[in-house]
Amino acid sequence: MESMGCITPSKLSIKDLPWQILWNKEKCTLCGQCTSVCPVQAIELGVHRKRSVQVTPGLAEKPSNVFEIYHGIRQRTEPSYACVGCGMCTLVCPNNAIVPMHGDEPDKLRYHRNAGGEPRRRGGRRNSPDSVLDKIKFVRISMLTDPALDAGRHEFELRTLLGRILPPEEMIKAGRENGWMPPVREIYPLIIGSMSFGALSPNMWEGLQMGVSYLNEEMGMPVRICTGEGGCPPRLLKSRFLKYVILQIASGYFGWDEIIHALPHMKEDPCAIEIKYGQGAKPGDGGLLMWYKVNKLIAAIRGVPQGVSLPSPPTHQTKYSIEEAVAKMIQSMSMAWGFRVPVYPKISATSTSLAVLNNLTRNPYAAGLAIDGEDGGTGAAYNVSMDHMGHPIASNLRDAYLNLVKVGKQNxxxxxxxxGIGKNGNLAANAAALIMLGASGVQTGKYIMQAAAGCLGSETDRCNICNIGLCPKGITSQDPRLDRRLDPEKVARRIVDVFTGFDTELKKIVAPLGRSTSLPIGMADALGIADAHAAERLKIKYVL
Amino acid sequence: MCRLFAVTCNNPLSPMVAIRALDVMKEGHDGSGVGLFLTDLGGEFEHFKGEPILSGIFSNEGIKALDRYMIDLDFMVKYKLSFRPGKLPPSGTPKRDNYVIRVYEYPADWEGLSETEIQFRLMMVQLQLRRLGEKDNSMMIFSFWPDVIMLKEVGDPLAVAEYLGLDRKELQARVILSQGRQNTNYSIDIYACHPFFIQGIATMTNGENTAFVPIREFLMSRNFPGYTGYQSDSEVFTHILHYMNRKLGLGIEMYKHIITPLKDDELEKHSAGLWLKKLKQSCRPLIIDGPNCVMGCLPDKSLFMVQDSKKLRPGVVGGRPGIFAFSSEMCGLDTAIPERDINLDFQPMKYETVLIRRERQEIEKWNQWDALPHLN
Known part of the structure; x- marks a missing residue:
């Protein structure tokens, strides 16, 4: 017969968990807000029995025991209820009586997150705070050789181009002969990366869209946002705001039935079409919207039944070769909008990126290439994909740019x-570094979630439960009780703050380098790094 | 900041006119080098208008190598002007064996070649000689082109000119570009000295070119062997003009539209805005940020001057029919052409291009807001 107090292999103590809840009995008012807000029910009401030994000095009375009952918090230790460190308990506590603290050594929970043989899946990002981009410095400052520009006084034109740009000879020829010129969009170089309707809550999506519209129409900043794979609400498809939106098509084709049906009703063309072949967070793996989040609204927009997990295949299943997958698909999508809309692929950074790029150079309809590095975020993926698959963006982008320079097609x-742009908060510095390494622009998602909506996730495995629809801030949840925590108006306001702040910082970087009239794409002579190998690899200056 | 002076005159002038103009602008400058470009030649070279002239500095070994190379190509020397200064050079100027200006007769088998082919071959000879000489510094080649002489040297412009005896009567030109400093932004190299030359086009520049690296990458990836060198960030100005003129077939009025295009909202209001916007997009890597004043000479011997889009550098043009000059400072202009109506002096601003044609009758001005001539 099994004893009652057996220790199973997966029986963990609080010490074995990544996060420990510190609770202060003196401060606690027993209001219960922390236990009700905890997204993973890691804490519950605890009824504790306590023995006190009472000893009166002297020999007259014998020592006695008093048994007391007190109420408080109990942290659960079952793997499925382990604290995720989001800190919502601290946020709601009126007396600051509770806080999760990160353990002082690697946790033991990681060995037990495969109950039933199902490995850990999560949202978030690669759990590594390292960033090569953060180490890059801007070393070429104009001072005495020539006056540096004034970020506050001079005029700046920090726009970029999205679309296939004809070489000057062909452009002049096409102009003379009234020939076709590929569509080109002049946009702001910081794009809100693809986060789908479904991955994000309706309130978050609405807030982002409102913020982007405000930036365009009131601030004169041509900011663009990509939908991700999940379709687009029909009201937006038929509105004039569609021109600020990049529609994404990916291997699950979710939402494209709606989009195709909305085509005749579109007042404006979308900014562009992004064909997703891969994403940095889980290269070689398809998109994933877990069943928790597939509610009635999401199911309607995506054209699927409710409550089923929606994994996209790793590849576009109908295509059998790079020519099919890239060339024909780009052509088909271009044709759908009468060749008026730029169409470009997005791939995850990999050592095969150059093969895709080479293919694109020979395709006159390819409008660009988006490359997503290993630090990209996601709503849901296997932990192993997120932490171990993929290629850092810096060298991959640099190789791609220098390859284009070699064939003379860099423009x-x-x-x-x-x-990973802004993964440690340095959005403008990371963006400027990538632009000077050769990017025409950058895409960011996580930073936007953190800055505009207060996402609690981090590279040290905090929260990261975007996949199960329990986002405590209502950013990635589809549960109305959670969504309503997020006010779309306030998200929109933060988006405007983020972009105007970014704009000032970008000027503060490029002005001292003597650049203002065009984005310093490929101006790698401005960059330095205190790592000889990185400098050699990126072909920038080694500085100490 | 470099001192720049350019003059165009109906009567051939000694290069000393330009050197003296540089000298009065000396105050506050380091005077570390001199570069000269002479064309529409007078003096002895008047008789060899169609024949290519080689300009450069050669060691004694270099001269022998040059002779061997040119004889192999069947080039024959028709006339030469060599300086072998015997006395000690001025402070800062290295002792050289030979400063060479040689007029060659074309090889017999070049007869019948198209003008484009001849011009390409001349450029290739110049590049190959330069490459040969780079190994041991035995040859430094500045130009190989009909009706063009160039000279570059380290040291104070006036001291170098007197040392070389540039006031000799054989050396005269109607169009002279001169520049008075070695480069400061990259390592000192005589090839970094302005003016720069490619296939009949020469330019010189004031200021640093902060957009140098992307522009250099763009030019070098055009697959044209002449787009090479780049010891100075200013050399790209010459090559952009060449690319625009020879490869794109655009006139000088488009130069500003390429290096300093109008802003997007300005283009909305321009009569050719749509086309200019496309041009701006296609030539995006050629956009400069300045601060730069560019002066140059076109193959038809016209002189021009343009400024960056913020007009951060000085530059003035003035003169009278028959003689006009461009100067980075007013005092240079005053010295070279004191008898002129100073009210007609003109300082081009951020949208303007000024041009003095070979007839030397007036200062022509274009504004980027003007309608484009070739589209009308």
């Missing part, structure tokens, strides 16, 4: 870089 196919 013809704009490269957009994503994955």
């Amino acid at each position: 013809e196919i704009p490269l957009f870089a994503g994955g």
